[in-house]
Amino acid sequence: MRYTFDWSVLWRGQSGEWLLSGLLVTLELSALAWVLAVVLGVVSGALRTVRFKPLRALATFYVEFFRNVPLLVWMFFWYFALPPHLPERARNFLLAHALEFWAAVCALGVYSGARFSEVLRSGIQSIPKTQFEASVASGLTTVQAYRYVILPVALRLIIPPATNESLNLLKNSSVALTISVAELTFQTRQIETYTAKAIEALTAGTVIYLVLCVSLASVMSWVERRTAIPGLITGAGRRARRGSGG
Secondary structure (H helix, E strand, O other): OOOOOOHHHHOOOOHHHHHHHHHHHHHHHHHHHHHHHHHHHHHHHHHOOOOOHHHHHHHHHHHHHHHOOOHHHHHHHHHHHOHHHOOHHHHHHHHHOOHHHHHHHHHHHHHHHHHHHHHHHHHHHOOOHHHHHHHHHOOOOHHHHHHHHHHHHHHHHOHHHHHHHHHHHHHHHHHHHHHOOOOHHHHHHHHHHHHOOHHHHHHHHHHHHHHHHHHHHHHHHHHHHHHOOOOOHHHHHHHHHHHHOO
């Protein structure tokens, strides 16, 4: 059976609008989830390196729990299991304002935050302990030492492995189609359904994801060069990569 290619289906009719709409939703979903993941990752990653055992245990539980729960299950939990137990006013508000989108943001952000946490922990542990000791000796509290000394250095060291996790987050946003979020993969499947041109539709989605990921990697590579710490970034970056499993 001979297959006839027809690439015009990608811009004929509503296909172009669907692709653009899916791209915008993917970018919005990924950006919001990334912010949530970074906040959770920085907080839990820092707490995993403190001496106060209850805080360290709490952060460890968060990381181990969400790192070992499949994203798809977590996505279903936020969309199907949690809303019925919310206060009626909150539930009605979410139902009227794209519940599936915010469920995907929370699921993807919390899931990715656990992975970012491991990356940051590896970055902090790669910093010589003498930096923390010198900070405390100069009169800073532990919180101030982390805020002004440890975290600024660690965040610069972990850019390479954090880039890997950011790319994974962007690609994992496609799982949101399972709860009817009209992101890029959802829209390419819709084009496939309406045009019966699977190769063209899925190729378009693949190319768009490829462009997004390469662009993000290029930007992060530029940031890495701009923020590199001479004599420290190379070795610490390798250790952070090994710690993140990336």
